[in-house]
Amino acid sequence: MLRNALQGLTVVDFTQIAAGPTCTMLLADMGARVIKVEAPEGDLGRTLGPAWIGDDSALYHGFNRGKEGLCLDLKNPRALAVAKRLVAEADVLIESMRPGVMARLGLGFEAVAALNPALVYCSISAYGHQGPYADRAGVDGILQADSGLMSLIGIPGAPPCKVQAPVVDVVTGYMACMAILAKLQARHRDGQGGHLDVSLMNSALALQQSSISSYLRDGELPTPIGSAAPYSAPNEAFQTEDGWMMVAAYNGNRWERLCTLLGYPEWAGDPRFASSAQRVLHRAEMQEALTGVFRTQSTAYWLEQLRAADILCAKVADYGDLLNHPQLAENGMLASIEHPRHGTLRVPGFPVNSAEAARQPYKPAPDKGEHSRELLAEMGFSELEVAEMLDSGAVVAA
The missing domain is CATH 3.40.50.10540 (Crotonobetainyl-coa:carnitine coa-transferase; domain 1)
Structure with missing residues (x-):
C-alpha cells in the first residue's frame, strides 16, 4: 500500500x-x-x-x-x-x-x-x-x-x-x-x-493555468466574478429559498434538461443562451432568470430534482455540513x-x-x-x- x-x-x-x-x-x-x-x-x-x-x-x-x-x-x-x-x-x-x-x-x-x-x-x-x-x-x-x-x-x-x-x-x-x-x-x-x-x-x-492561458491568447484581464467560472455557464452558485447551491449545467444536453426541469424549455433556444459561450456573454441575464426560479424552493428540493436529471450540483457547504458528508467516512x-x-x-x-x-x-x-x-x-x-x-x-x- x-x-x-x-x-x-x-x-x-x-x-x-x-x-x-x-x-x-x-x-x-x-x-x-x-x-x-x-x-x-x-x-x-x-x-x-x-x-x-x-x-x-x-x-x-x-x-x-x-x-x-x-x-x-x-x-x-x-x-x-x-x-x-x-x-x-x-x-x-x-x-x-x-x-x-x-x-x-x-x-x-x-x-x-x-x-x-x-x-x-x-x-x-x-x-x-x-x-x-x-x-x-x-x-x-x-x-x-x-x-x-x-x-x-x-x-x-x-x-x-x-x-x-x-x-x-x-x-x-x-x-x-x-x-x-x-x-x-x-x-x-x-x-x-x-x-x-x-x-x-x-x-x-x-x-492559474486556465486563466493565464486565456489571457495570453486574448489579452483580456480577468476580473472577479464571484463563484462563476469565466469559461462556462451556468457554472456558479445560485441562491435558493433557504441557502445557496452550485450548479454546473454548461454542456448542451444538461442545459436543455435544466431549462425543461425549471419549466422554461424555450430558454434552450434563446439566442442569448443557445451555447455556453453565449451564456458567458449574457451571464447577468441568465443568472437573473435562473435565480428567479431557484429562489422559489429549498436547496434540498432542488438538489433532489437536479440530481434526478443528472445535472451537476452541490450545496454550498460549511465545515459543519462537511463533517456530516456521507462520502467523508x-x-x-x-x-x-x-x-x-x-x-x-x-x-x-x-x-x-x-x-x-x-x-x-x-x-x-x-x-x-x-x-x-x-x-x-x-x-x-x-x-x-x-x-x-x-x-x-x-x-x-x-
Missing part, C-alpha cells in the same frame, strides 16, 4: 509553517522516515492560532504528523556537526529558508553534496533561487497577491480577497513532493542526487491520531487511497526536540557528548 511505499527512505526536514511541512508530511504518510529539525524557538507554525492543541496550534499538528523531532541551534558549531552527520546518511534534505541562509550555515547544496553526492536536496522559497526577487521573503498571502491569483477572487467592486486556506503553500508542498519522487527515480538510474528549486511563485502560477479522509497527552486528534488524512491509508495508524506531530536524545544516540554520540550539547544549548530536548 502507498503508506509503506517509501519505507527505508530518510528525509531531513529544515522547513516550517506549511509549504515544506506539507511535502514532508506526504513523504512520511508514504512511509519515509522524516526527521524534523527545528530551531530552539521551534517551528513558527506552532504559534499560528487559534485553534490550539495544548501549547501548539492545530495548524502545526495538521501539517507535521508522522515525523520525529530534533531541535538544534544551527549557529552553534556542535549543532552544525550534528546536522552534517545527519544529512550525510540521508536520502533527502528539504529546506525552506531564504536563499543563501543554508549556505551561510554551512549546509548549502554544494557543501552537503560533497558529504553525500546521492542526496536529493530540495529548496522551497518564495520566488526561487535565481533572479531579481531571489532574496525576497514571501508567504502564502503575499504570493496570492503577487502572482495575480487575488485578482480573480471575490465579487465585482469588493475589496481584494484571498483564498482563506493557504492554497499556494499547500500546492507548493505537493509540487515539491512530486519533484522529489521524480528525482529519486532518476537517482535509481544514475546514482546521483541534485538540487531542486521549488517556489511559491511558480506554484501559484500553476494554479467512506473515503477515510478524516484521520484520527492518538496523541499521548491530548487524546484523539482529527486531521485530514493522506488523500490517495485514503480509506486504505486510514487503516494504518498515523503518528502524531512531534513535540519540539521530542526525539533529540534518541537521534543523537543513534548517530553515535556518547552520553557525555549528548549531555554537553544539551547543557550548552546546541541541542534542545523535550
